[in-house]
Amino acid sequence: MKAAVLYQPGGAENFVLENRPIPTPNADQVLVRVKAFGLNRSELMTRKGLSPNVGLPRVLGIECVVELDPAGKLKPGQKVAAFMGGMGRDFDGSYAEYAVLPQSLLYPFESHLSWEQLGAIPEMFQTVYGSLHLALKIKPDETLLIRGGTSSIGMLATQLAKRSGLTVLATTRKPDKRELLSGNGADHLLIDDGSLAEKVRAIYPDGVEKVLELVGASTLRDSLHCTAPGGTVCMTGMLSEQWSVADFAPMEYIPATVHLTIYDSGQIRVDQQSFQQFIRDVEAGAIRLSISKSFRLSEIVEAHQFMESNSAGGKLVVLTGN
Template sequence: MKAVVLERTCKAEDLKVSEVPIPEIVEDKVLIRVKGFGINRSEVILRDYEADESYIKLPRIPGIECVGEVINPSNSNFKKGDIVCCLMGGMGRTYDGSYAEYTLIPIKNTFKIQDESLEKLSLEKLISIPETYFTAFGSLFECLDLKKEDILLIRGGTSAAGLSAIQLAKSINATIIATSRSEKGIAKLKDLDVDYTIIDNGNISDEVLKITHNGVDKVLDFIGATSLKDSMNSLKFRGIICVTGVLGGEEYIKNFDPITYVPNGKYLTGFFSNYPSQEAIDELFKFIIDYNVETNISKIFTNLEDISKAHKLMESNKAQGKIIFKLEDL
């Protein structure tokens, strides 16, 4: 089969397609023919520097999500021909992932796509959903408990996950303030009918307070450590921040003291997307269908050989939507 095999950390242009054996079926894993997959920031991080860490065993096929067809269900309850999505749980890091024509995925990270979703959603839309929308959905409704009466600040609004969160939050009519680092990004946010937009220079709390006076009810922060203190200053008393990304380039806050860093009466949480369930995936797809959410796809590639182009586009921060590969039709 064709696959992108990461032998070492490298630049985007160094990614190549190789011929490797189709994985042999083993107990507790399902053999999937990959119909398509999304490109994610974490895969760029893996390629760029994380693959040098001792816990990554190279060579490795990257890719933390896919949609595909069950070819061999092994000892699972799946049937041959089932259409499934697979995501997270070490996919593309602990074991080989989705940048391939076939992939062998643990049963616990494989989820059947129900017939209603297959009938109502295109393959392109199905491919764009799993990791990005699971992350946005969990952040908004599991961690932030978002309600229609809330004022929500989304930092990193033009990232794929940010755009997904905007669509989900708009579907329940929450008021949204969203940020971007560029005027082009602001234009994109306005096209999505975001209620308020702010150029994010790292210090936006004063602008947020001009809009809301007392601060926002909820913050979904995709920037991470570099913006957390300013996000806290944007939050009202009894408000909640969910940190779900590291777009700011720093994963940790040095000398973090939660007693002084998190003000009295403000709450900090984070969404860790590593443990999806069939129930959560079913709920996500049902929400997208019920609220007629139009997923935001930036670019569709159809040839695995274009993997370098896809990574360069992700690195450019110009995608403003999900980058996907569609390798086969349903």
């Protein structure tokens, strides 16, 4: 099988596309045939050597959609999604034609969507649904600030929040992406220069009720100050590639009565029924997948370079077939 292997951290050119034997599963694992996978910023950080405790060489990839190998433990041809749970970090992940995965990670599903569309869904859906409903516990008529609105997570979060009856403020650093945000349903568009609190309070003097922080530690303090008393900030993304907050002093950093939480799909997973229903909603046209571009496995270097350029206005997907 072909696999993209990272032997040393650094630039995208460090990926080596090589032939490897198809792995053999043990009693708790399943051999799957990878059909497509989405790219994630966490993989970019791992490639750069910024993810702690990841040993190399490693096949990266924290998510995939697959077709079960006929020798597998579920019925041949069953479509399955897998994500997180140590994929691409503790053990080899989805940047390959085959993978051996713990059976506990597999989400069987039914769908007639293309592999490109399906490849965009697993981690994106889990992260958005979990952030909005499990961490932020959104309610109709609330106000939600999405910081990092043109990311794939931000684009889907806007749609799901609007479907739940919220008013959405979405941000971008690039004025030429205003139309992308408005076409995706955002009610208010903000240009993010690193300081949003004054702009947000010009619209909502008391602040917004909920904030989905996708930029990360570099803007977290400002996002907290965009939030109304009793409101909640969920830090989900790290687009800034910054893991920690230096000299964190909670009493000074967090405004009184404002709540701070995170969402991590590796810790808390969305139920399989909600995952299947989301796929049905996409099939029915109720939700639009924002797919920026697709690549082949042989183009993994170019795919990572494109992700790092911040040119995408949606999810990047890699297909393993011809």
